[in-house]
Amino acid sequence: MRVLFTVYPSHAHFWPIVPTAWALQSAGHEVRVASHARFTDSIKVAGLTPVALGDPSIDEARMRPDAKAPARPEEVLRYADVLKLDDEEREHWIAYFQWLLNPISDYVRVDLPYAAELVGFARAWQPDLVIWDPTFGCGAVAARASGAAHARFLLGPDYLAWSMDRLAERRQDLVSAGLAEHPHADLVRPLAEQYGTEADYELLHGQWSLDPMPPGMRLPTSTIKLPMRYVPFTGVDVLPEWLYAKPERPRVALTLGESTRRFIKGDWGRSPKILDAVADLDVEVIATLNTLQLEGIEDVPDNVRIIEWVTLTNLLPTCSAIIHHGGIGTFAAACAAKVPQIVCDTGETLMMQPVEVDPRTMEDGTYRVGFEFGVNEDVVETVTTWELPNKKLEATPTSDYVLSRGAGARLNHVTQSVDEIRELILKVTSDPSYQLGAQAVYDEWLSLPSPADIVPSLERLTAQHRRR
Structure with missing residues (x-):
């Protein structure tokens, strides 16, 4: 079968999927990995075939000054109060609402070329299965548009599905408080509608999820999970x-x-x-x-x-x-x-926490939208720095x-x-x-199954869920 991985252009997002991509490739399946064009060299070095999205001369989406900024603390806490979260649960919510929604927003934008190029490739190549990084949601849209089965590859505790379950439990309370029922769906919906589909539960969280977290680090969710072992890959280099x-x-x-x-x-x-x-x-x-x-x-x-x-x-x-x-x-x-x-x-x-500073400075322990040392240090449009x-x-x-x-x-x-x-x-x-x-x-x-061990399960689930 043909398997398309879609990943956020970062080693922290790409390296976890490499052993699974190798396992599928070694079992005789065709494997491709789609990401920003600037990230293709990292994919090639790992022995996989990249699909370049966008122009390699242009910075990736998070480096744009108009990239989504974190939600302000008062909005985060207003939701937490309506959802009636305890202290530990509030940290899960903050991870979802203030941290993860930002990268999720980058590659579902209809005003940027990445999602359209990915859908175009998927329709032409016709993958049987799309395995997508949870922060690279256009992978699910490309799967729907091409009739492929699709699954998320979790990169940590599943804050996204956990938060969606909490939102569903308190839907009426959110409506009464004048809050959006599902911020994640709101980000993905314009892209989904462009390709004639809905930002429903399956599109947002996959038909199933590959979960490499040990049992003691998993969050309870209503999603279907395929447990697996997190086989580490940390790059390729000559042994010194x-x-x-x-x-x-x-x-x-x-x-x-x-x-x-x-x-x-x-x-x-x-x-x-x-x-x-x-x-x-x-x-x-x-x-x-x-x-x-x-x-x-x-x-x-x-x-x-x-x-x-x-x-x-x-x-x-x-x-x-x-x-x-x-x-x-x-x-x-x-x-x-x-x-x-x-x-x-x-x-x-x-x-x-947002702090107003001189946009030409970068303090220790702060983050600014569109800024990265050695990549884009000339950000002057944004004056809000996040501590x-x-x-x-x-x-x-x-x-x-x-x-x-x-x-x-x-x-x-x-x-x-x-x-x-x-x-x-x-x-x-x-x-x-x-x-x-x-x-x-x-x-x-x-004790968890290796990437090679789960290949038969991926083959079976793909046969059950693909729509061609």
Whole structure:
């Protein structure tokens, strides 16, 4: 059969799907991956065939100054009150309403060429199955327009379906309060109607979803889920010689994410504090940090090797522990390598706060629509800067899961001193109980079906759901 993947043009969105694309390709199926034209080189390097959308000379949609901005806190909280959400549920809602609706809006716009080009390709190529990134909703429209079956590939806890279920439960309350019944559907509807279809539940959430989250990190939803193992892929690179031999002392990986380094200087002051903490420890630290993340660091300790990029699937098998930002891809790589994890999580709310600043400045820990270091630094039209929480979107569910399995610890660079962070790292690298916890996480990870294992299920579901 023919399988079309559609992904947001980001490694954090593309890399999770690569092993599944390989599994289908290895089983004899034709596979294509559609994304923004600027992202095609990354797809080719992974050994897959790209379908380029748009003009490669033009920045991707999120870099446009007219890209959707986050919802303001008062609107977020008004919904939360009507939905009667408790504190934990409010964080799920914030992740959906203030964070995820923004990228979802980028590639369903009818005034941009991407969706039309994707539909045109799907109608010409006639895929049997479209597997789409939840933030790349035009994939579902292309599936409908071409008669293909379609499924989402989840990239984290399913905040989208969870929130839709809450909205459905309180529909009358929302109408009475004068609030939109479904903000997600409102974003997709103009594109759906352009191709003669409805922004219904199936279009928004797939005929089923591939769910690579471990059971302890899943949210309860009414969607159909196909559980699978999150096999990590972290890029392709030559294995460096220094990774050949076993390290002479405990090796600790330090990685703080690929996304925040694109628009935050100084890493909220987290990097300097962690490097101070490891300076006196008898460990070797491999820190995958770039110059923006290193801002504010005057002296790098002698036991720290700075490498801007190294694939985690090469590095982690040599490590005794990893310190990371809580991203799902990094978490999965550590699970597969049976490595104890120290997850950076401040425990604060995910709510972004708007602040008015000089548009020519970029403060540490802030985000501005259309801005990215090294890509588009000339944004002057937008004066609203968004102050971010000092943590990754998935940091809390990731750290909660790691702690619940005894596989690591939580690092809070805001409240913990350098001495406390040093003791934390020493404990995780020396106490054998954390290795036992990492083994338990690995066993749970291994119990889930691999991408190759689910290929027969994908074939069966496709035959049931395609409409040609």
